Amino acid sequence: MPFDNERTEFERRKAQALSMGSPKRLAERQAQGILNARERVDRLLDAGSFHEAGLFATSIRPEMRDKTPGDGVVCGFGTMGGRLVGVNAADFTVLGSSSAEVHGKKQGHVRALATRNGFPIVNLMECAGGRIPDIMGAGGIGMSGERAVYRNPRQVPWISAVMGLTYGGGAFTCINSDIVVMRKGAVLAVSSQMVTSVAIGEEEDPQSLGGWRHHSEMTGLIDVLAESDEEAIATVKRALSYLPDHAGALPPRLPPPKDDPARDEAVLTLVPESRAKVYDVRMVIKAVVDADSFFPLKERFAKVAVTALARLGGQVVGIVASNPMFKGGALDPDACDKIASFIVLCDSYNIPLIFLADTPGFLVGAESEKKRLPAKIMTFMSALEQATVPKIALVLRKSYGQAYLNMGGGKADITASWFTGDISFMDPAVAVNVVFAVKREDDPARHAALVAEVAAGTTPYELAAPFLAHSVIDPRDTRRTLISMLQILCRRTTGGLGEHRLANWPHGF
Structure with a gap:
């Protein structure tokens, strides 16, 4: 041979x-x-x-x-x-x-x-x-x-x-x-x-x-x-399976699953009426996104922030949420890093971002300041403002101060709130202590009256009246509303592609 x-x-x-x-x-x-x-x-x-x-x-x-x-x-x-x-x-x-x-x-x-x-x-x-x-x-x-x-x-x-x-x-x-x-x-x-x-x-x-x-x-x-x-x-x-072949393509899209009304109804039972009670926002996310599509990233790190890939109606989305189960939902320096890096990922690969806020604000204090909290907040905000993929901000319960802005409030293409939303510069009880120097344990009656006075005007309807919120919705309509919003934010002129301004953002920053 x-x-x-x-x-x-x-x-x-x-x-x-x-x-x-x-x-x-x-x-x-x-x-x-x-x-x-x-x-x-x-x-x-x-x-x-x-x-x-x-x-x-x-x-x-x-x-x-x-x-x-x-x-x-x-x-x-x-x-x-x-x-x-x-x-x-x-x-x-x-x-x-x-x-x-x-x-x-x-x-x-x-x-x-x-x-x-x-x-x-x-x-x-x-x-x-x-x-x-x-x-x-x-x-x-x-x-x-x-x-x-x-x-x-x-x-x-x-x-x-x-x-x-x-x-x-x-x-x-x-x-x-x-x-x-x-x-x-x-x-x-x-x-x-x-x-x-x-x-x-x-x-x-x-x-x-x-x-x-x-x-x-x-x-x-x-x-x-x-x-x-x-x-x-x-x-x-x-x-x-959640990422495209390259930055000039869209992520793989699956056929939309059949709607399940029972999951929509369950959303109301997952969030306590009292702002003082905690819950796990991951359960809410799983009830809203396509079944079995929730794919969390960095789940053990900075647990107060949830960053996850998922699908809504078969379309890949990035979910950013504050989780009241940890630190009452107060975002710390590590959470800022975690969210900023996730925004970079989604913006680089044409994945729309959905922010779910239930947070009293950023976790202030000496420890956070040692970890450069002001710089972390602004890095987070820089990534948010530079991202050109569709962005939707939804307030679930409370959303106070700078954290309201960082979680997309007024910064997203669409800002919305559940009818349970409570939006302000800070928690009314904290504001009473700052402005009037009155603590609940010192004068319960006067403290309660002042809290009620300061809390006036914090409902989602007060945000919607001057068109600072584009929608106020029933929590049970969350899934349908988000899918509809994604259809509106389709970016037809670019074929759904973003500008990729964050593509050269350093890895592991």
Whole structure:
């Protein structure tokens, strides 16, 4: 048969490249229930659709070529539910998928082609950090600075999953992504504990340094948690179902589900009549949006703010809500960061924003001031004012002060309120103490009378009379009203696309 020698050599090299790292390392991962890079790609993509780029790539160093199949990363293209995506999957069994010249060139190739041709990028990340000795010396670090590109201008969606120990360049890839999924047990940090123990004398457990609790609850750098590799990959797929292929397209639209009057009626029972009683606004959101479409982001971080992708009548929307279940709904500095980053995501990918407000205002006090609350409020407001996607603001109960404005009041295309709305500069009871220096415990009768006096004119009808609210609605009509408003705000002149003024907003700000 022709080319026997060439075919034999080709198959030998192909088998070597596909073998990844040592059998021992692969077996260890399998015993721990952790998928290897190629298993992850197989689970992510439609069967038979993977077009690999760089199968025969190796380390740039001649003496390492036989030890670095793929140079520690599996890259290529394929379909996911029929949608074309680019994939970079770290192979930790090869030198810890450490960052090096060819390793970076492969990933950059996928990013460049995906961006140029308009389809999303999925990064399945693990990384031991920069590869030594490749990156050492003036030439090593100098070359990495000359060739690396850290800017993501949000032209196509980036979705990353933190699948294991992820340091250095792998961590930076995740930070520069639009949505980040993290598997429990994984770590995301600039440097490993082996570096911090020597460089600054800190002995840290990897989970304390950058584990899932740290990032899901304290930093907010990850968006969704997963229990396993399989769940993380399924979550990546679900996340992408809410995003378009590129910034010049609309998100995928599903057929509108059949209306359920029982869900509309249930809205009235989910919110207490008394402003003093708390409730979980997520239950209200789930009753309003399409069934099973609620997809929260950063749910464990800054819990007073809810940021979620969902669908209304089959259309993808971004929901921003204050949650009275936490801190009485008072928005803190972390909540400002959380909401601002979500506004950037939605504005960059043509997703209308719906704000649901039930808040006494911002959480003032010494602790918030130390966390730069004034700057956080204005960053939040800057993102809101620059966003050009359709914006709807709906007051559920109370909405006071600057928080009323930041939650879209008077800033959105349409401002509306439930008939239960209470809108003012501040809580009347607080205003009485500020203006009249009268406390309830000192003079209950006079305090009550002054509160009633100050509270006059705070109803939604007082907001509607000078046309500062465009609608006052029955809570049971929320779903129908929002769907109708979205139809009105269709942006026909641009095909539904925004101006993307926030596309270059820094990631992880």
